[in-house]
Amino acid sequence: METAQQLDKPSLGNNDAAKDKAINERDAMTQDTPYPDQTVGQPFVDNPKMRLRDVEVFYADNQAIHGVSLDIGKNEVVSLIGPSGCGKSTFLRCLNRMNDTIDICRVKGDLHLEGQDLYDPKLDVVELRARVGMVFQKPNPFPKSIYDNVAYGPRIHGLANKKYDLDEIVENSLRKAGLWDEVKDRLHASGTGLSGGQQQRLCIARTIAVSPEVVLMDEPCSALDPIATAKIEELISELSESYTIAIVTHSMQQAARVSHRTAYFHLGRLVEMNDTETVFTKPEHDLTEAYITGRFG
Numbered sequence: 001m002e003t004a005q006q007l008d009k010p011s012l013g014n015n016d017a018a019k020d021k022a023i024n025e026r027d028a029m030t031q032d033t034p035y036p037d038q039t040v041g042q043p044f045v046d047n048p049k050m051r052l053r054d055v056e057v058f059y060a061d062n063q064a065i066h067g068v069s070l071d072i073g074k075n076e077v078v079s080l081i082g083p084s085g086c087g088k089s090t091f092l093r094c095l096n097r098m099n100d101t102i103d104i105c106r107v108k109g110d111l112h113l114e115g116q117d118l119y120d121p122k123l124d125v126v127e128l129r130a131r132v133g134m135v136f137q138k139p140n141p142f143p144k145s146i147y148d149n150v151a152y153g154p155r156i157h158g159l160a161n162k163k164y165d166l167d168e169i170v171e172n173s174l175r176k177a178g179l180w181d182e183v184k185d186r187l188h189a190s191g192t193g194l195s196g197g198q199q200q201r202l203c204i205a206r207t208i209a210v211s212p213e214v215v216l217m218d219e220p221c222s223a224l225d226p227i228a229t230a231k232i233e234e235l236i237s238e239l240s241e242s243y244t245i246a247i248v249t250h251s252m253q254q255a256a257r258v259s260h261r262t263a264y265f266h267l268g269r270l271v272e273m274n275d276t277e278t279v280f281t282k283p284e285h286d287l288t289e290a291y292i293t294g295r296f297g
């Protein structure tokens with residue numbers, strides 16, 4: 001078994017003092033704690049929507065993800081948690097090949113969306129990103145009208161033949177994102193003029209307008225106030241009736257509130273994955289327990 005001490009310390013993109021302190025605390029805490037040979041808990045499910053095996057990710061020579069295997073079930077909400085720099089966002093970005101946009105990044109392993117190999121060189125990545133949509137940390141509406149933000153994807157994917165069909169997609173998407181009542185009278189106003197929480201719901205509407213099967217969310221509430229956060233969390237629960245969702249979050253309370261299963265990452269390893277209640281009340285691994293009890297952050 002490897003210990004944290006024996007592993008290369010990953011370098012963080014943003015080396016501010018708080019991150020360095022968190023890393024030092026994490027390393028002190030994990031010095032003598034062996035990683036499990038295999039992820040503990042229940043990383044696999046029957047008939048998964050996404051089947052991910054032996055995933056390894058490298059940024060040039062720095063390995064950020066080490067042999068991670070897990071499933072994401074249909075209509076399941078899975079949270080990815082762990083200390084800063086443990087690889088949550090890197091792993092999430094593998095699921096719709098957003099890492100392709102980073103030149104030095106290489107991904108290895110078997111990653112499947114139902115029968116589809118995500119890294120099949122013949123795969124159309126634009127189509128993949130319609131099937132596996134993504135909502136980012138910072139709301140990023142296009143500098144276009146509210147209507148055009150939502151209509152953009154359906155237009156480029158040819159999902160509506162008539163104006164009437166497009167109107168219907170825009171309305172349904174805004175309704176599902178819980179934004180319709182707030183914007184129905186100003187659909188042609190700029191999306192960037194909305195509040196932060198509204199912009200994030202607009203981005204969710206834009207993502208679901210192309211009828212994705214999976215929605216990836218990378219810290220979707222970190223730029224929002226508690227009221228806007230509560231709205232997004234409520235929305236995640238509603239959306240899970242129609243979509244499969246994977247969410248990266250720094251908030252353990254949020255993971256506990258919104259997800260069915262939770263995956264605990266540590267220095268690029270998946271230490272434990274279990275139903276969310278077990279992770280937060282009876283974690284099986286010492287590293288998970290140390291993290292959820294706040295012994296490092």
Ligand SMILES: Nc1ncnc2c1ncn2[C@@H]1O[C@H](COP(=O)(O)OP(=O)(O)OP(=O)(O)O)[C@@H](O)[C@H]1O
Nearest residue numbers: 010011012013059064084085086087088089090102
């Ligand atoms: N674009 C990049 N280029 C080089 N290295 C990167 C890049 N993005 C991430 N890394 C490295 O990969 C490792 C994992 O980073 P990642 O951002 O995935 O972690 P994280 O758990 O999401 O962190 P945080 O919670 O701080 O957002 C870190 O060592 C980081 O420095």
